[in-house]
Amino acid sequence: MSILNTTADILKLMSQLKRGITAGDLITHLQMPKSTASRVLKQLCETGFLQRDPATGSYQPGLLLIETAYLVHRVSSLTDDIEQALRALCQSTGHTGYLSVLDGDEVLVLRVIPGRHALRVITHPGTRSPAWETSTGRALLSRFSDEQLAEHCSTPQAATTLDFTAQRKRIHTIRQQRWSYAVNEAVPGTASVSCSVHNPQTKESIAFCLTFPSSMADQQEILLLAEQLYQAAMPIGKKYGDPYWLS
Missing domain, CATH: 1.10.10.10 (Winged helix-like DNA-binding domain superfamily/Winged helix DNA-binding domain)
Structure with a gap:
């Protein structure tokens, strides 16, 4: 051994x-x-x-x-199911899609699906961003308990840059509505709306989002995309027995 x-x-x-x-x-x-x-x-x-x-x-x-x-990446059915659903949304909306996972206090981009609408900055697979500053990160953090969120905020970097009380309220809202959004945060000039799905068997959680120019990010567009992402995430979540989407 x-x-x-x-x-x-x-x-x-x-x-x-x-x-x-x-x-x-x-x-x-x-x-x-x-x-x-x-x-x-x-x-x-x-x-x-x-x-x-x-x-x-x-x-x-x-x-x-x-x-x-x-091989491990290819047999991840959850990833493939989400990508298939997201590709359909990217095709219908023209927006760019991202699949991301949580890695510590960062989100890591796994896959990118280019859209028709030009973005000022394209984030590539392997890119990391602070979880609290992205819609995908907050969609994943919304699955944490308040105690786990507090632990995430206890890192030296987070403790000096985050208002935990405000972030916790924001996470509670995301937890209730099951989607998150960000405008001009981690990537200036862009906005995004996200949902996440969890596989209880593999303990895998993946967030997926539609990203678009922040100039298009009015309330109507955000709510429209949120509903489309919600409707895409729900059947996938139910398929994998994700309690988040069964309740």
Whole structure:
């Protein structure tokens, strides 16, 4: 089991550092002897877990990991169901669609569906934004209890920038209406309306939104899009047994 534990520790370190790793990283962060670090990295390359970047000398995820991650991503039926519904909305509205997940106190963009209406800024897959400043983030946070929300607000960055009382009231409203919106917040010049769906079996929660120029964000447009997203999210939520959409 030791080699499996070592491999897991190395992959966790890569995830924490959010970059390729070197033998020096294993020595510094995992207290691994230099000879062991070099040998393990070589073995992981030979077995396809890692691959070495000749330009930087760092070790990146190998083909085996990439293929496995792709397989996991493809069998996520919730993601596919949401994307299918969102594509139909993007086609009918002309707006850009995003699928995002919560990662700590940030939202991470998974997929983008371009729309016909030009946006000043296009957010690409892999982009992260503060959860409290996005409609997708707040749609996901609305699933948290007040205690969990308070914990999210306890990070040093959040504590200095957030009015928790005001945000909690906002989240309560989102929880009741089951949709969220944002205008000129994380991305200036844009507005968005979001819903989220949770799969209790896999513990996966995904938010999806329609994003459009903030110049179009009058109350009528926001309410119209909210109703369309609501109607798209409800059958998906019921399909997966999401209590949020069963009540």
